[in-house]
Every structure is written in C-alpha cells, then in structure tokens.
Amino acid sequence: MNAEIITIGDEILLGQVVDTNSAWLGQLLDAQNIAVRQITSISDNREAITHALDEAAKRSDLIIVTGGLGPTKDDVTKETIASYFQTTLIRDEQVLSHVMSIFEKFGNGRPMPAMNYGQADVLACSEVLFNDVGTAPGMWVEHEGRCFAFLPGVPFEMKFLLEKRVLPKLSAFRANVNIYHAHVITMGIGESYLAELIADIEAELPSYIRLAYLPKLGTVRLRLSAVGVDAGGLKEETDSFAQRIATRTEPYLVAEKDVTIEEAIVEEFAKDGIRLAIAESCTGGLLAGSITAVSGASAMFDCGIVAYHNRIKQQLLGVDEEILKAFGAVSEQTVIQMAEGVKRVGGATYGIATSGIAGPTGGTPEKPVGTVWIAVAGPFETVTQLFHFRNDRQVNIERSIAQALNMLWKLYKKDKGK
C-alpha cells in the first residue's frame, strides 16, 4: 500500500510554519508498512487542490490531506473537494452539537461565531471522522479505488484523528507486502568513511534490502529497509546484516535501534544509575531541554543551571572571579569550573558545561562568533574541547548541543570500559 500526504495552506509555503505534521505522518505510516511516495504542500486555492488530488490519486492508494479546514474565510478546501468528488456539503447535526458544546465550555458565555456553524458541514459522500479534541471534523472518502482522509492541520487534532479514526479503517485495505527496517546508529565517523568501512557488507545486500545513510550533526544513522512477502525471513536476514554492520562499526556505535543520542544517554544512564547535571551559557537551556524532552529523563537528570550572566556563574556554579577576569567567560578555564561546579551542586556523576558566542553579535577578533568551549566532568577526569562553528545562532546552538552530547557519550563509554 502506497500513501501520499498533501498539506494545504499558505503558512507552510511561506515558511511561517514548519511542516512537522508530515514528518509525524511519515513515521507512523512507515511503522504501518505503508510507503509514503510523495509529500505535497500547496496553497489553499481551488486549482492547486484539485491538481494535487488528481496527481496523488494517479500514484497512491491512500491520500492524507491536512489543513484547510479552519473556520475562517481563507479556507476554500471543503468546497473544492466537494466539487472534486462531485458531491455536496451537508450539515452534520452530531458534529454541530459537538462544536457548540466546545464553544459553550470555552467561550466564556460569548455566543458561537456564525462562521463556526460551517465547521459542521461535511461532504455528503464522506464518512465523518469525529474529532473529540477540536472543532474541525475529519472526513473519509473512498473514491475509484482510492482512500482519502481529510484532517485538520492543528497537530494534536490531526494526530488524534489519525490514530483513533484513520488507522482502524486502514486495516481492511492492507496489502500482503511487508516492509522491515533495521537501524545502526553511529557517532564520530563521517558518512564517506563509514561507507568505505562497510563497503563489502553493503555490496552483499540483496536487491530487496536497501541501505540509507542519514547523517545529522555528528551522528550517522544507517537504515536497512527490506521489502518482501515473508515477514519472518525478511526480519531475520535484515537483522543479520545490521548485526554485521554494528560489529564492524563498534568503535563508533551508539545503538542498534532507531534512537537519538539523547535517548541512548537517558536509557543507558538510567540503567546504570548514573546522574547528569548541566551548566549552560551559550546553549541557554536547550542542552538540558534536549535531555528532558526524553521521557524518563528524571531517572538520570536532577539539575540544570543556565548561567547566562557571569554573576550567576560565580554565585551558583562557583566559578572564580579571577578566572573570569583573566580568561573570560568563553574559555577552557571557565568551562571546566562550570562543569565541575554543576556536577558538585547537582550531586551528579557527570557534569557538562557549554560557554560560547552563539551570535550573531558578541564576537571579537580573538573570539569570533561560533567560538564554543565545552567541558565534560566525569568521575575520573574532566575533558574539554574548543569548537569554531561559523553558522547562525540556531545552528551554533544545535551543534554545541550535539558536540556536548557526543563528548559525554565518548567519555562515558571510556569510563565504562575501565
């Protein structure tokens, strides 16, 4: 079974919203053995919507359309799709009373705006996908051998409808083809060297198992994708190739499953009873946030300190005033004291610290924008590294976080080997 995703709305084309919906849908459909062939983002105008539906229906069995179902006037989706299916819009009484009840609950006594009545209008040819968590109903249409799901663009409403309404409907349409993925996550080796290192294994892959390299900020995720009829055989053969790759790449190995470096750290530290504390300057809370975004982080993380001002570095982390005066906040000496300080304050096994100039302002000739010192204080030693990123603020912060986690992982693996 193949699928396509169509997102409707100028906000994605204008870049004012990042299309996280499609990424979420892609992951979910992949897990359901449904291959996404194309994602198309278009404006909410009649011609673009009609053409995108036409094209998608030529290629794919399942077409998921998100967005364009809001109550305001910039939405022409429903009328366009009604003519596409040569049907009409009818008011659904159950949806209407649901929409009204939401306004009663949250409207603070104000009457429901007239335009919201239109949210209860659905395609006459559709099955309503009842939206418990919002006012825009989803719609399911089967047409000339294709299935269409129309969903609101608000992420949690879309997710609710997909999981609770769409997935159950799909079971009936599943083909007999299985897709299986295996992953090997590596760190600290570039894509090209990795490809050379495992070239002979890759050359042995049969035509129905494909290897993809997915590099991102110091990690390379290797994904083996197998397609075939015999689910058990596919899994066994793919896992065996993944195992060979993992063994070959052992010095760089993070995990043999599809996890991020943050997830690997949280899982391993929690398992080993190891605790982490984080002191941040240039990463401003986002390094701690990358760890706490992982469910279960409280089992290995107690304390983060965002010491943006030097006074806070002294007061909360115990950095010496003399060190700050002599070497500055962005220095090896300061970042060592920050890492060791937060480790002590947090009562942790490992302390990480970042201090740098994220930009776009604040650089000097000696310490230009992108200069970042990172330290990791462990049970046996404190390691430091100086980085010279030369990107925009956001990328400098992201790279600092990635490198800090990489340094932590490396030191932890080394200590564990002791």
Add this chain to the structure above:
Amino acid sequence: MNAEIITIGDEILLGQVVDTNSAWLGQLLDAQNIAVRQITSISDNREAITHALDEAAKRSDLIIVTGGLGPTKDDVTKETIASYFQTTLIRDEQVLSHVMSIFEKFGNGRPMPAMNYGQADVLACSEVLFNDVGTAPGMWVEHEGRCFAFLPGVPFEMKFLLEKRVLPKLSAFRANVNIYHAHVITMGIGESYLAELIADIEAELPSYIRLAYLPKLGTVRLRLSAVGVDAGGLKEETDSFAQRIATRTEPYLVAEKDVTIEEAIVEEFAKDGIRLAIAESCTGGLLAGSITAVSGASAMFDCGIVAYHNRIKQQLLGVDEEILKAFGAVSEQTVIQMAEGVKRVGGATYGIATSGIAGPTGGTPEKPVGTVWIAVAGPFETVTQLFHFRNDRQVNIERSIAQALNMLWKLYKKDKGK
C-alpha cells in the same frame, strides 16, 4: 516570479527528518517577493525526480531542488537530472581540489574515499555554485525559460549557497510585480472571535489584499498579503488596514510586525531595562531556551534553573521542604516559591516557574499527566494558573512554554499600564 521547492530523499518521506529547509526557503523567497507555489518531497528515484521536475517546470519560473547530492550510493539525483536536461556529467577540477582540501583538513591523514571524487562531477550544462562550506557543489541550470538550482540538503550548506550564489543570480530575473506583507500579532483571543471582531474591516479589503489567520498555541498571527505593481501604494494601503486591525484588537495586541512572543518579550524587556529569571521543572530548560534562542536575550536574561529534583528546588530556589511535603512539587504553593526564588537568586524583575507532569508517565488520579502549574512573580504581585493539558510529552511542554510566556506578557503589560 513563482517558485517551487523539491526535496529529494527518503528521510523526509519516512519522517526521520523534519523539512526545515523548505520553511527557511519559503521565508527567504517570500521576503524576495517570490511566491512559492508548491513544495514537493519525493524519494531519490529516477521516475519521481523526473516527474517532479516536469510538473514544477510547467508551473513555476524558479525550481529549487535540495538533497540527493551526497557521496553515498543511495543518491541517483545527478544522473537523473543529467538525462532530464539531456546532458552529461563532467568533473570540475576546481570543485575536486576543494573537496580534496576539505578531506586533507578534516580527514586526520586518512585518504579521501573514492566515492568523494564523484562529488566533483557536475552537469555539463550547469554553472557550478561553488560550495565553500561543504563538499557537494550546487548547480544552476537555465532551461526552456526556467531556472533550476540544485543544492545539497545539509541545511547550512543549502543556506550558504542560496544566499551567496542563488540570490545574486535571481536579480536579473525579477518581474515587475510586488508582494507586500503586513502583520498583526495577537494573544489570548481565539481565531473565530478575532474574525468576528474585525469582520467589517476584513469585508472592506480590496481583492488584491488577502487576510490570513495563522493560529499557534495561544497566539493568532494575522497576515495581510498584497499583490500589485505600485509598491509604494500597496505598502501604504496595506499598512493602513493593519493599523486599523491593530487598534481594534488592542487588548490582545502583541506586536504590529511579524515577531514571535519570545522576540516581543526580549525586545520590550531589553528596551525597558527589565530582567527575567526562569525556574523550570516540567519544561526542563526549554522555556529558558525559547528566550535565549532569540538574539539579544543576554540584555534581559541572566539566570535559569532547571530544578528537576526536589532537592534542587530546595537548595537553589529556596522552596520549603514542608511545602513540598504537604502539597507536592506540582502545586501552586511550590510553583510560587520557585518563581519568587528564581527572581531573587537571579536578581530579576520577573521570575517564571513551571511545575507539572509532562508525561507519558508520572501521573496520578489527583494529578494526571498534563497537570501543570505556572507562576509569574513580578514587581507588584505573583500570579499563578493551573493547566490541564492532555497531550503527549512534547506538546505538553510546548503548551506550558506558550502559556508561561503568555502569562508573563499579560502581567508585564498590566504592570506597565500602572
């Protein structure tokens, strides 16, 4: 001038990478008065690439293709586009020596993998877009009245090539049509009520000025988009409508330009000499991170404390042990002491604190997942609010951040009015 974006690579279709490149491109092209008509994400296979290029060339003047230029074997892009333009690949000596110099610099003495020689192969019909910051060169092709830019998918390489290589080439192709946007940012009023509030103004808009509602987590961004020949007249007329909308929505107004609530807070606080400190439990550093991600945040932010463990809440924020014992960490009493504590420790004018159960685990019958207390301590009073989110961990954290910033903004506006 119209544009389209095509992204090549399974990682976007599989949802393993969120397509932030297209959002960035959309914003940049919009600022250049170039309307993006469609974004298409496809797999790196010959048929999909050829079809997407065909379709895009039918509609748009400029086609920007990202991804599919890496050195590993899963990339068939270059060969496919060579046949699309009925041309061949030739090795570019300048690119080759650049690629080799990068490997000399970062390869730690290892020889360059053979496959990287292929990165210097470019379309014979193309102009090379020299990539100073990476190994994959961009390519510029003019073909049957259309312009094509092929760029690597690595975000900062793509951005470098777009800004330094593509934009200068575009100046020659600009049409005489102007696009102008004006924005009004509101907070604390739903999309529908807002639409009712300004219905008469919206009804007066001429056909060439369009109003879009862009709701996101408590804020609604109103965007007026005008298209026409007379740039000066368009700007004046659009700004005048924006001014009327801003005046009408004054109680909910955040800004009369396209900024986020975080940017508005950083700008206003820095201007007024007001300082902010942040204590976080459930938001785990990401609330501080949302502020420090804004350039210039150091002018109004000194100190953040991620007090995940109760011991840290006591030790660094001065929360009473008795309060924690009697009411728990997720309580009004605790969050008040956290906000007032971090305000005191940070020497700030305002302190924010969050404490809640982000999920998916940790809930109890009395305090289910999604229960979040937020406090803002200001110069005159401390305000608190209890929220019951019922979403996944990530959304609960995002909503907590949005509500905390909303509460801060509201209290700050009230205090300012005193």
